[in-house]
Amino acid sequence: MIVFDLSCRPHAHRFEGWFGSSADFADQQARGLLLCPTCGSAEIVKSITAPNLGRKSNQHTPSAAQSPTPPAPVPQANAPLPPAALAALKTIAMRQAEALKSSTWVGDRFAETARAIHYGEQTATAIHGQATTAEAEALCEEGVEITPILFPITPPGTAN
Numbered sequence: 001m002i003v004f005d006l007s008c009r010p011h012a013h014r015f016e017g018w019f020g021s022s023a024d025f026a027d028q029q030a031r032g033l034l035l036c037p038t039c040g041s042a043e044i045v046k047s048i049t050a051p052n053l054g055r056k057s058n059q060h061t062p063s064a065a066q067s068p069t070p071p072a073p074v075p076q077a078n079a080p081l082p083p084a085a086l087a088a089l090k091t092i093a094m095r096q097a098e099a100l101k102s103s104t105w106v107g108d109r110f111a112e113t114a115r116a117i118h119y120g121e122q123t124a125t126a127i128h129g130q131a132t133t134a135e136a137e138a139l140c141e142e143g144v145e146i147t148p149i150l151f152p153i154t155p156p157g158t159a160n
C-alpha cells in the first residue's frame, strides 16, 4: 500500500489516498473514481510535495503556470468514499451500463474515434473504449466530451 497526498483541482482540498500501486492510482484517477471527500469533485490530482521548500537557494524556480500539462506519472490509492458518494457512483454505473448496451466498443482507438466524431470527421455514434490518462486529459482539453466508465469492462474478444 502507498499513501498519496491528494487534492481536488477546484478547491485544493487536501486528503490522503491509499493505493496498492502507482498504477492503481492512475487507473482510478483516469476513471474518475477518486472523489474529494470535502466537495465531491472527481478532479483529483496529486498534491505537489515540495521537499525543497524552505531551503535557501538562488536556484531558478520554474513557474508552475508555464507547464499546463505535467506528464508526471501518477501514483495510487484507495481513497475511502463517503457512503453517499458510493451510492451515487453505483447508480451512475448502473445507468452507464444500460447506456453502453447501445454503444460500440472501439478498444484502444477510443481517443482517435472520439476526436473524429467531435470534429465531424466521423458519424456521431455512441462509443466506448480505452484511453490512457494522457489521452483522456488531451480530449478534455480539446473540448471532446468523454466520461469515465465506472465499472469493470471486459473488452469484446477477450471473454471466455
Ligand SMILES: [Zn+2]
Pocket (backbone or CB within 6 Å): 008, 011, 012, 013, 036, 037, 038, 039, 040, 041
Ligand atoms: Zn474538494
